[in-house]
Amino acid sequence: MHYEDISFFSDGYKVAGQLCTPSDYNKNSPSRPGILVLPGYSGNMKVDCSHLMRKLCQEGWFVLGIFYRGFGESEGTRGRHRPLEQSQNAYDAMSYMQTIEGIDPNRIGIYGTSFGGANSIWVTAHDERVKCLVTSVAVTNGERWMKSIRRPWEWWDFKDRVMNDAKRRVLEGTPGMVPKGEIMIRDPDTASIREQHEKEGHVFHDFNLDLESAESLFRYKPEWVIDKISPRPVLMIYGERDSLVPPEEQLLCYEKCGEPKKLVKLPKGKHYDSYEFGNLELSNIVYEETINWFQQYL
Amino acid sequence: METLSFYSAGNRINAYLKKPLNWNEYDPLKPGIIVLAGFSGNTLADCSHMMASLSEAGWFVLGFDYQGFGGSEGPLHRHRPLEQVQNTYDAISFLETMPGVDSNRIGLYGSSFGGANAIWATAHDERVKVLVASVSVTDGYRWAKSIRKPWEWNQFKDDIYTDAKRRVVEGTPKFCDVAEMMPRDPETIAQFQSHITSGQVFQSTLRDLESSEALLRFRPEWVVDKISPRPVLMIYADKDNRVPPEEQLNCFEKCKEPKKLVRLFGASHYDSYEFKNKNISYIVKDETIKWFKNYL
Numbered sequence: 001m002h003y004e005d006i007s008f009f010s011d012g013y014k015v016a017g018q019l020c021t022p023s024d025y026n027k028n029s030p031s032r033p034g035i036l037v038l039p040g041y042s043g044n045m046k047v048d049c050s051h052l053m054r055k056l057c058q059e060g061w062f063v064l065g066i067f068y069r070g071f072g073e074s075e076g077t078r079g080r081h082r083p084l085e086q087s088q089n090a091y092d093a094m095s096y097m098q099t100i101e102g103i104d105p106n107r108i109g110i111y112g113t114s115f116g117g118a119n120s121i122w123v124t125a126h127d128e129r130v131k132c133l134v135t136s137v138a139v140t141n142g143e144r145w146m147k148s149i150r151r152p153w154e155w156w157d158f159k160d161r162v163m164n165d166a167k168r169r170v171l172e173g174t175p176g177m178v179p180k181g182e183i184m185i186r187d188p189d190t191a192s193i194r195e196q197h198e199k200e201g202h203v204f205h206d207f208n209l210d211l212e213s214a215e216s217l218f219r220y221k222p223e224w225v226i227d228k229i230s231p232r233p234v235l236m237i238y239g240e241r242d243s244l245v246p247p248e249e250q251l252l253c254y255e256k257c258g259e260p261k262k263l264v265k266l267p268k269g270k271h272y273d274s275y276e277f278g279n280l281e282l283s284n285i286v287y288e289e290t291i292n293w294f295q296q297y298l
Numbered sequence: 299m300e301t302l303s304f305y306s307a308g309n310r311i312n313a314y315l316k317k318p319l320n321w322n323e324y325d326p327l328k329p330g331i332i333v334l335a336g337f338s339g340n341t342l343a344d345c346s347h348m349m350a351s352l353s354e355a356g357w358f359v360l361g362f363d364y365q366g367f368g369g370s371e372g373p374l375h376r377h378r379p380l381e382q383v384q385n386t387y388d389a390i391s392f393l394e395t396m397p398g399v400d401s402n403r404i405g406l407y408g409s410s411f412g413g414a415n416a417i418w419a420t421a422h423d424e425r426v427k428v429l430v431a432s433v434s435v436t437d438g439y440r441w442a443k444s445i446r447k448p449w450e451w452n453q454f455k456d457d458i459y460t461d462a463k464r465r466v467v468e469g470t471p472k473f474c475d476v477a478e479m480m481p482r483d484p485e486t487i488a489q490f491q492s493h494i495t496s497g498q499v500f501q502s503t504l505r506d507l508e509s510s511e512a513l514l515r516f517r518p519e520w521v522v523d524k525i526s527p528r529p530v531l532m533i534y535a536d537k538d539n540r541v542p543p544e545e546q547l548n549c550f551e552k553c554k555e556p557k558k559l560v561r562l563f564g565a566s567h568y569d570s571y572e573f574k575n576k577n578i579s580y581i582v583k584d585e586t587i588k589w590f591k592n593y594l
Contacts, residue, residue, distance in 0.1 A: 009469030084380050091511075095462040126515040166391040173305035219387075219422040224521055 001057050005073070006064075010092035011085065016073035017066040017093065018045065020057040025102055033298045034062040034103035036093050040114030041081070041139075041184055043071030047202045048113060051276035055287045056111070061294070062103045066093050079177060081213035083119060083142065083220040090123045094130070107131055109298045111290060113274070114245060115139050121222035121253070124229050132298040133229065134290045136237040137274045139245050140253035142220035148246050149185050162218070165211040175210035183214045187243035189270045193278060223253040230258025235293040237286055239269030260297075264289045299349070301369075304362075306388035307381065312369030313362040313389065314341065316353035317398070327400035329594045330358040330393045334386060334412030337377070337435075337480065338490075339367030343498045344409060347572035351583045352407070357590070358399050362389050367501055374502045375473055377509035379415060379438065379516035386419040390426065403427055405594045407586060409570065410541060411435050417518035417549070420525050428594045429525060430586045432533040433570045435541050436549035438516035444542050445481055454510070461507040471506035479505050479513075483539035489568045519549040526554030531589040533560045533570065533582055540567035556593075560585050 002021040007014045025032070035056050039048040045065040053063045068086040069076030090110070098105040109132040112120025117138020124130040139145045147155045165176040186194070198204070226234070234257050238250035254263050266285055272278030274286050300315040318328050331352050335341040341361045349359045364382045365372030372381075386406075394401040405428040408416025413434020420426040435441045443451050461472050482490070494500070522530070530553050534546035550559050562570060562578050569575035570582050 008466040010466065012469070014469070091515075092462070092466045095459070096466045098459075099463050099467060126517075163391075166388070167395050170304040170306065170388045170392045171395060173308070173310070215387075221422075224524060228520065 001054065006096075007074075008092060008096035010069060010089045013069045013075040015066055015069055015075070015089050015092065017064050018053070019100070020053055020063040021102070022057050022060045022062065024060060025062075027101070029102065031102055031104040032061060033107035033109060033294070034064065034097045034100070035109045035111055035294065035298075036090065036097065037063060037065040038086075038090060038110065038112040038116030038119050039065065039067070040116050042180075042204055043068045043081075044202065044204055045072060047197055048116070048275070051283070052111065052113070052287065052290070055291070056294070059291055059295070061298075062097070062100065064093060064097055066090070079175070079208050080210050081183075082216050083115075083122070084216065086119050087122050087126070090119055091127055094127065098129075105129075107298055109133065109294050111136070113137060114271070118142070118220065118222045121226050121229070122220070124232065124234075125222070125225035130232065132233050132294060134235045134237070134293055135250075136286055136290075137239050137242055137245050137271050138236065138250060138253075140221075140223040140226070140249045142217040144252075145245065145249055146183075146214065146217060148248060149187075149244070158214070159218075162211050162214045166215055169212065175212060177208045177210055180207060180209045183209055183211075183217070187271075189272055190244050193272045196277075223256060226253055226257045231260070233260040233293070233297040235262050235264065235289060237264045237266065237274065237289060239266045239271055239274055239282075241268050242271045244271040262289075262293070299346070304388060304392035306365060306385045309365045309371040311362050311365060311371070311385055311388070313360060313392065314349070315396075316349050316359040318356045318358060319354045321398065323398065325398065327403075328356060328358055328398060329403035329405060329590070330360065330396070330399040330401075331405045331407055331590065331594075332386065332389050332393060333359060333361045334406065334408035334415050335361070335364065335367075336410030336412050338476070338500060339364050339377075340493070340498060340500060341368055343493055343573070344412070344571070347579070348407060348409070348583065348586070351587065352590070355587045355591070357594075358393070358396065360389060360393050375471070375504040375506055377479075377505050378512050379411075379418070380512070382415050383418050383422070386415055387423055390419075390423060394425070401425070403594050405429070405590055407432070409433055410567070414438070414516065414518045417522050417525070418516070420528065420530075421518070421521035426528070428529050428590060430531045430533070430589055431546075432582055432586070433535055433538055433541055433567050434532065434546055434549075436517075436519040436522070436545045438513040440548075441541065441545055442480070442510070442513055444544065445483075455514075458507055458510045458514070462511055465508065471508060473504040473506055476503050476505050479510050483567075485566050485568060486540050489574065519552060522549055522553045527556070529556040529589070529593045531558050531560065531585060533562065533585060535562040535565035535567055535570055535578075537565060538567045558589070
């Protein structure tokens with residue numbers, strides 16, 4: 001297996017990524033599938049995705065993970081989370097994959113985890129180059145997600161705050177910054193995982209976000225377009241006790257998804273149990289189901 | 299008409315405001331309507347007649363130049379529907395700050411490509427209470443396909459995706475004439491000539507090829523069913539060769555109640571505008587004003 005830090009251009013920015021080339025690949029091998037891996041809300045691809053990328057690459061596939069613009073090693077303004085811009089990065093990542101020798105341009109799959117799952121649904125619906133989709137512990141409707149992790153009165157306060165800031169922003173032209181935890185509220189599981197990551201020296205770039213990040217999140221509803229993916233196959237994996245992205249996010253969206261599709265439950269799984277650094281046993285289910293799905297359909 | 303500005307995605311957006319006829323600051327709050335320009339983004343050419351009529355009917359009316367068009371900041375030669383929609387959301391926030399405007403009674407009127415933006419914005423922003431779309435694009439992919447012969451369509455798609463592969467590696471845009479992006483029917487060619495003769499200014503006739511890629515992914519029809527129970531009026535011209543009637547008819551079917559479809563008989567695309575056809579554009583105005591009066 002060979003890892004290479006790469007970059008490509010998206011909307012004028014250099015977007016950074018990591019390309020994994022399977023160890024059994026050489027210039028004389030026939031071309032093979034490529035899988036694009038999309039990280040979650042904090043956008044740290046090397047933390048969120050590295051274990052899974054290694055697993056997929058061991059299966060003999062090319063794997064590309066990316067940092068969204070403004071996150072990690074990519075160029076772009078920090079402190080802004082714009083789902084539609086992240087989706088644009090993903091479209092462009094696929095164009096980039098289609099330039100890589102060895103990748104079959106007609107066999108591109110996407111794996112998205114957490115918020116990357118939301119982006120992966122959106123992108124698959126809007127780009128016929130994606131042939132097969134796997135989402136794990138995915139957000140599927142930004143507004144419902146934001147509402148579901150708040151008490152009713154907290155939700156209305158938050159919405160007022162965001163929409164009032166929009167009125168200020170259009171007049172003054174400056175962003176209203178808030179600590180990220182005020183937008184994506186952390187459950188205890190998330191807080192302890194983040195602490196563990198930081199102790200291990202992982203660097204995050206998402207301490208503050210502008211309130212427009214929340215506004216654009218309210219308007220981001222991949223669930224509305226998931227029915228456009230069929231007949232391309234969709235696997236959805238969810239954690240039964242996920243308190244960061246509650247199971248309703250995946251269950252309601254799954255209902256609207258066309259065939260072929262499959263739903264996998266991680267029994268008693270919390271959000272980060274779906275990752276190798278959170279829970280070996282449950283993340284193994286994620287690997288196994290994901291690999292089976294791509295083997296069968298990609 | 300007052301010229302103002304607001305900010306959107308870091309750009310200063312040039313806006314035009316018409317206050318209700320005979321308005322004074324002691325009047326009760328009044329509805330506000332935002333009017334969205336079409337594909338060429340020439341707000342004054344596209345919208346000024348409709349803006350005048352709506353303000354005479356007693357409403358605040360806001361028009362604006364999309365980013366990169368007219369008097370607004372932003373890179374030129376670039377058509378990005380989702381950025382134009384962001385400008386629209388921000389125009390709504392701006393309208394809400396205006397003294398005299400009832401922020402619970404905001405409507406959208408969009409014609410041609412502005413109709414596409416208006417449908418998308420209404421589905422995604424609950425602050426919009428009533429929608430009118432006239433001679434509207436509703437699915438960018440289908441629209442781009444419908445105005446080409448099959449082999450032209452396949453070539454067009456190949457050109458776009460070939461350029462996307464170049465672009466992500468080189469990081470630079472490639473430009474084409476806007477008429478190559480969206481081939482023009484004879485009426486449109488004549489209409490642009492007449493606009494130019496009468497002194498209308500078009501910022502740019504170039505578009506980057508990514509504009510086409512973005513267009514193929516812009517499909518307001520996919521979300522039109524999210525607008526109900528808010529009312530939608532759709533107006534179409536039955537001999538429209540610029541944005542064929544299928545655009546409106548297919549989308550109307552997917553739209554939920556309350557809704558109304560108005561057909562302009564024997565009409566071409568530009569017949570729906572006052573600068574081209576007084577009688578037919580009168581129907582557009584009359585139906586639009588009735589719809590807003592009824593529901594806004």
